[in-house]
Amino acid sequence: xxxxxxxxxxxxxxxxxxxxxxxxxxxxxxxxxxxxxxxxxxxxxxxxxxxxxxxxxxxxxxxxxxxxxxxxxxxxxxxxxxxxxxxxxxxxxxxxxxxxxxxxxxxxxxxxxxxxxxxxxxxxxxxxxxxxxxxxxxxxxxxxxxxxxxxxxxxxxxxxxxxxxxxxxxxxxxxxxxxxxxxxxxxxxxxxxxxxxxxxxxxxxxxxxxxxxxxxxxxxxxxxxxxxxxxxxxxxxxxxxxxxxxxxxxxxxxxxxxxxxxxxxxxxxxxxxxxxxxxxxxxxxxxxxxxxxxxxxxxxxxxxxxxxxxxxxxxxxxxxxxxxxxxxxxxxxxxxxxxxxxxxxxxxxxxxxxxxxxxxxxxxxxxxxxxxxxxxxxxxxxxxxxxxxxxxxxxxxxxxxxxxxx
Amino acid sequence: xxxxxxxxxxxxxxxxxxxxxxxxxxxxxxxxxxxxxxxxxxxxxxxxxxxxxxxxxxxxxxxxxxxxxxxxxxxx
Numbered sequence: 001x002x003x004x005x006x007x008x009x010x011x012x013x014x015x016x017x018x019x020x021x022x023x024x025x026x027x028x029x030x031x032x033x034x035x036x037x038x039x040x041x042x043x044x045x046x047x048x049x050x051x052x053x054x055x056x057x058x059x060x061x062x063x064x065x066x067x068x069x070x071x072x073x074x075x076x077x078x079x080x081x082x083x084x085x086x087x088x089x090x091x092x093x094x095x096x097x098x099x100x101x102x103x104x105x106x107x108x109x110x111x112x113x114x115x116x117x118x119x120x121x122x123x124x125x126x127x128x129x130x131x132x133x134x135x136x137x138x139x140x141x142x143x144x145x146x147x148x149x150x151x152x153x154x155x156x157x158x159x160x161x162x163x164x165x166x167x168x169x170x171x172x173x174x175x176x177x178x179x180x181x182x183x184x185x186x187x188x189x190x191x192x193x194x195x196x197x198x199x200x201x202x203x204x205x206x207x208x209x210x211x212x213x214x215x216x217x218x219x220x221x222x223x224x225x226x227x228x229x230x231x232x233x234x235x236x237x238x239x240x241x242x243x244x245x246x247x248x249x250x251x252x253x254x255x256x257x258x259x260x261x262x263x264x265x266x267x268x269x270x271x272x273x274x275x276x277x278x279x280x281x282x283x284x285x286x287x288x289x290x291x292x293x294x295x296x297x298x299x300x301x302x303x304x305x306x307x308x309x310x311x312x313x314x315x316x317x318x319x320x321x322x323x324x325x326x327x328x329x330x331x332x333x334x335x336x337x338x339x340x341x342x343x344x345x346x347x348x349x350x351x352x353x354x355x356x357x358x359x360x361x362x363x364x365x366x367x368x369x370x371x372x373x374x375x376x377x378x379x380x381x382x383x384x385x386x387x388x389x390x391x392x393x394x395x396x397x398x399x400x401x402x403x404x405x406x
Numbered sequence: 407x408x409x410x411x412x413x414x415x416x417x418x419x420x421x422x423x424x425x426x427x428x429x430x431x432x433x434x435x436x437x438x439x440x441x442x443x444x445x446x447x448x449x450x451x452x453x454x455x456x457x458x459x460x461x462x463x464x465x466x467x468x469x470x471x472x473x474x475x476x477x478x479x480x481x482x
Contacts, residue, residue, distance in 0.1 A: 064420040068440075127451075130443040 006173045007245035007252040010087025010238030011347045012079035016050035016231050016334050020082055025351050028333050029379055031362040033215040035229040035335055041195060045202035048214050049193045050231035050335030070109030070135040071191035073144050075234035080145050080185055087238040088250060091149040099151035100181035101142040102172040104164025104188035106339035109136035111194045141189055153181050161393030164188050165235060165343030169401050170259025176241050187343035189234035219363035220303035220329035221310050221375045228304040231335030235343030252406035254350040258288030264396025271309050275316025281398040282320045289402040291386055293321040298358055298387040300349045303329035304336045314371040328376045332362030342391035349389040349403050356383050408472045414448050428469030454479050
């Protein structure tokens with residue numbers, strides 16, 4: 001089934017690797033890890049994270065506006081402003097009824113919840129902030145963006161844990177293909193590196209314990225990987241139908257030619273060991289893009305650096321795509337951004353396709369011999385005709401997007 | 407008390423100091439209903455007053471709020 005090509009006309013990134021798209025891209029290409037000891041997690045079981053450092057939401061958004069948002073919304077709002085400027089769009093001149101906002105998020109604002117919970121216990125319910133709910137509800141991510149931009153079309157947040165960003169992009173494409181919108185602001189954002197959340201991940205044995213060598217802790221596809229490093233940030237894409245984008249002479253960075261979803265229906269946290277859910281999503285996205293598995297040149301893998309997850313994903317990709325694609329996982333640099341991960345990685349895949357440069361997988365020193373596909377250990381310059389960005393979430397929820405050059 | 411409330415409005419709610427006069431209302435300063443609840447809580451914590459959001463809205467002007475706050479400071 002051939003479908004409308006969806007143009008990516010704008011990108012915005014706020015990540016541990018940089019406060020904008022250009023800085024993030026440069027650090028990803030340099031394979032320079034961001035994992036470090038985190039003073040905010042001192043005393044916890046795993047005081048290691050990939051933080052967005054130097055972030056100043058008051059300057060970017062205005063102090064009053066920033067104060068009324070949790071960090072996950074602040075990240076997204078700053079990235080949205082960058083993406084709109086990149087797309088050459090001005091909210092003062094568009095028909096807001098035709099603009100949608102579809103964003104992904106796993107956890108909303110746990111930082112706000114934790115601080116208000118302390119107030120509740122220490123001082124009683126009368127001291128809890130009236131902004132608790134407007135700040136922490138996950139849907140506020142899209143709500144606040146719609147308010148800021150005067151975008152009165154569909155506005156929603158979708159949650160498929162660590163696949164949320166990719167799920168959002170795929171749904172945004174559907175809204176454009178169904179002519180429900182002319183422009184969709186999509187992507188994901190997350191700020192869940194809090195003491196409580198991290199204690200939960202530590203109890204699940206999901207985190208890397210390489211405390212003595214933080215920069216080497218996130219090492220996707222490496223034989224010595226031992227878990228992920230938690231990160232935070234946002235990735236935003238501005239999407240339009242390709243014909244509309246070219247009609248207004250917008251610069252098209254790449255196109256999204258398919259988006260697909262699946263469920264493992266296997267376990268709440270463990271992936272299907274054979275990656276059958278991922279396989280179904282990849283087959284579905286290829287069908288939507290009208291492509292054969294053998295045409296895929298590159299995959300930005302979900303690979304979070306966990307022993308089981310990376311292997312299950314690689315097995316699934318090898319079964320569907322054969323030996324051709326060159327894999328990378330940019331999480332070696334950024335860590336795992338949860339609900340923002342898929343959005344940031346889709347944006348990086350757009351840049352990969354646009355510039356013909358596959359970023360290295362940071363810390364890949366000793367490739368896991370059970371991974372049968374080639375994983376980029378160094379930067380590779382090559383023309384890419386078709387790339388996939390894969391995301392996998394707790395709950396066994398998977399999403400994949402297919403990206404082609406403009 | 408006027409200066410203390412002004413400090414809260416400027417410091418916590420980022421209101422333009424030049425806009426804070428005795429005649430101004432909280433609505434004039436663009437505080438919405440959530441901000442006004444937050445203002446009441448902040449005044450309670452920092453000034454020891456016991457004004458609810460309804461009290462703040464009904465008082466009208468900032469001058470009237472200052473007067474009411476002076477009457478409603480808890481003994482402690």
